[in-house]
Amino acid sequence: VDKEKRTGNRGPGRYSFGNASSTGSTLHIPLFADYLLNTAGCKLQPLLCLIFEEERAHGPICTGGGGDFVLGGVTENQRLHADLTVKKTCDVLLPPPMVSANFAVQDITSQNGPMRIVPGSQLTRGELSENDKWWKSWLYPIPAGAAIVRDVRTIHSGTRNLTQHTRYLPSIEFVSAKFLSLIHISEPTR
Secondary structure (H helix, E strand, C coil), X not given: XXXXXXXXXXXXXXXXXHHHCCCCCCCCCHHHHHXXXXXXXXXHHHHHHHHCHHHCCCCCEXXXXXXXXXXXXXXXXXXXXXXXXXXXXXXXXXXXXXXXXXXXXXXXXXXXXXXXXXXXXXXXXXXXXXXXXXHCCEXXXXXXXXXXXXXXXXXXXXXXXXXXXXEEEEEEEEECHHHHHHHCCCCCCC
């Protein structure tokens, strides 16, 4: 983190844990894997099984860990975006191709960079113009220890962090077996 320039890898003062790692994930870090996947992920298992109920044989498949953090003193909101757009054949309501469980490791308030989310936008293929209607669609208050489970196609963004402290929101991602099979690239036969 460049404390002076604060350029970020997700916008000014914003950083993605996954993008900052050479593996694209954080689950190779023992504390991330233990706390996020083993401890918190196990508590989310019943909800994840409901979300991926159509795929009872496989259930949710963990594909990685990431999330983000925003430095204190960031006065700009991130642009609205979706983390994933998929082919129309995969663009179904249930099961979603991928969900993310973001974990509040500290209380999320209106001042420290809560997530802004556009409800019901998971099937818009990432296309939505910003307007006043979504400007204050922020998720707060969220107590430390809570999780935000969302379809990653849902349009969202980070908001400004007017405090002096960094706000952390690590995550783990789960995909449906069907989606994983569609994006799997098989090796050529020799």
